[in-house]
Amino acid sequence: MKKKLLTPVILLLIYGLQLYGQDHSFTASAPAAVTVGEQFQYVVEGSERGNLRLPEMPGFQLLAGPFSSYSSQSQWINGKMSMKTVVTYTHVLRATSEGTYTIAPATVRVGRKEYKTNEVQIVVHSGSSPSPGTAQPGQTAPVTPGDRKSTGVGNTKESAPVFLRILPSKREVYMGEQLVAALKVYTRVNTRPASSAKDVPYEGFFKKSLDPDAAAQRETINGEQYVTQVIQRHILIPQKSGEIVIPPYESEWMIQQRVKRRSNNIFDDFFNDPFFDNYKDVPVKLSTRPVSIHVKQLPPGAPAGFTGAVGNFTMDASLSAGEIEVNEALSLKITIRGTGNLPLLGKPEVNLPPDHDLYDVTRSVHSSTSGNRISGSVTFEYPIVARHAGRFRIAPVRFSWFDPVSKKYHTTTTEEFTFNVLKGKQEEGTGNVYVPGVMHESVDNLGRDIRDISREIPDFTPVASSLFANRIYRMLYPVTLVLGILILILIRLVSRRNADLTLVRNRQANRSARARLKKADRLRKGDLLDGFYEEIGKAIWGYLADKLNIETSRLSRELILEQLENRGVDRDLREELLRILDNSEFSRFAPSAEKSDVNQLYSDAAGLIRNLENSLK
Secondary structure, three states: OOOHHHHHHHHHHHHHHHHHOOOEEEEEEEOOOEEEEOOEEEHHHHHOOOEEEEOOOEEEEEEEEEEEEEEEEEEOOOOOOEEEEEEEEEEEEEOOOOOOEEEEEEEEEEEEEEEEEEOEEEEEEEEOOOOOOOOOOOOOOOOOHHHHOOOOOOOOOOOOOOOEEEOOOEEEEOOOOOOOEEEEEEOOOOOEEOOOOOHHHHHHHOEEEEOOOOOEEEEEEEEEEEEEEEEEEEEEEEEEEEEEEOOOOEEEEEEEEEEOOOOHHHHHHOOOOOHHHHEEEEEEEOOOOOEEEEEEOOOOOOOOOOEEEEEEEEEEEEEOOOEEEEEEEEEEEEEEEEOOHHHOOOOOOOOOOOOOOOOOOOOOEEEEEEHHHEEEEEEEEEEOOOOOOEEEEEEOOOOEEEOOEHHHHEEEOOOOOOEEEOOOOOOOOOOOOOOOOOOOOOOOHHEEEOOOOOOOOOOOOHHHHOOOOOOHHHHHHHHHHHHHHHHHHEEEHHHHHHHOOOHHHHHHHHHHHHHHHHHHHHHHHHHOHHHHHHHHHHHHHHHHHHHOOHHHHOOOOHHHHHHHOOOOOHHHHHHHHHHHHHHHHHHHHHHHHOOOOOOHHHHHHHHHHHHHHOOOO
């Protein structure tokens, strides 16, 4: 009973220690674009329960929440326990005024530690009615009386029972500035996609996928109730200026339509009620309206060090070593952090000392899409191999970017880097002056380093007086050939002989039995009788299994006696085999007073194997 209780107690202790030691993280998310008066969800998700404190949210009204949910999962993989905990806090907010808002990080207190979420940027559009034929993000165009007659099949009008819209968070951006585009479905009937939909192509943009909405919402459009859900969401970065038009995106959906009963029978007409109607799925091809994004060219007068960065950034730089020897390598590492078009950044320009080798610059990007924005870091590493001794300088590195919020260029500069290159073991000289472009080589000894071509006629040796003219040396060739052929034949014979497993077991049977008898003899001399009787039995059974080619799992006394009788072994020898097996097995488990004489048993077992070897040849 105590052992049964011990296992769950240990598991609970391990679970508690892992929860205590793990580091927690919390992420905030919300739609990138909403309209004034629209309700939406602000969700904080983390890995542990805690006390959540929301920041100030100007422009938004808290309607309900937080609604919390908790799930935990643990599993064993290769003897290691892994645990995953998800805690979700959901708030219902309403946008109250138009503009672009950034919700500051929320604070979650877990025990004595506090954790911060990421910022969330939300664009709130006006809720006023747009002009006919246009639709603002999160809003639909007005419906004319003729629109209500539409069936919705292949239609893009908001009066249809099902329609799709691409809703960008911004209609006017700078080249390289981020925006969020959502593909949203509006429906008043039961519907589902006919197949797995492909992503909207968004030609002319760099795109990064975001998670779609997990839950549907209700919206009133022109007096009609629609169920809406974002099925695709992408972060877009325009890569060219001008008017970029997102072409219509087509997708096939299945809509349930009622099929009335048709009959000329008077009794069927009596029961002609919609309740008895049938439903069937009708394929419908939906298409979005083209969406135009005006991309503005960046202002002129970009400063030095500008490589197309748009957003808000910082820069750090470090040199791997301050002192190296000639032909050794060091690296200059530049890390740019912030929010913006990180995946599209070009490498900063670095003025390296001349006459040193610079290899390909490596680029690594670590980014996340929390808060509906691309943020993270990009690291550029410049590998340098020093080729000359001296003291060298790397000029400060400049990095510039354009901030679309302040509509200004910003520049940051690193410090100046210097490094010393020491002379290697093969470098000599006292000069410390380095002249760019001039290769200085030192000669230790003219007579040893640079030798003139010899013009003397060498002494040639006649073949008759060389080793090749010796008769014994010439005889080595055929002898070596014959030996090689004999070795090949011998190898083939040995390989063919070892390929017959039955023959191999038969040859090794006596050798294995003698080895076990030697081990039994050592146990007998050491007065380890239990091990002695066990090895005697193993020696006899192992010998018979190998000699008669019988699998160990099929060994039995009846099968052994039958095989020995078929091979013509004398009856006396078979009875002797049974007697020795009985004595060894009985003595192994019998009290010490009733055990057989170990010396006599050892002698009988050795004689039995010797006689069997002579009889089974």
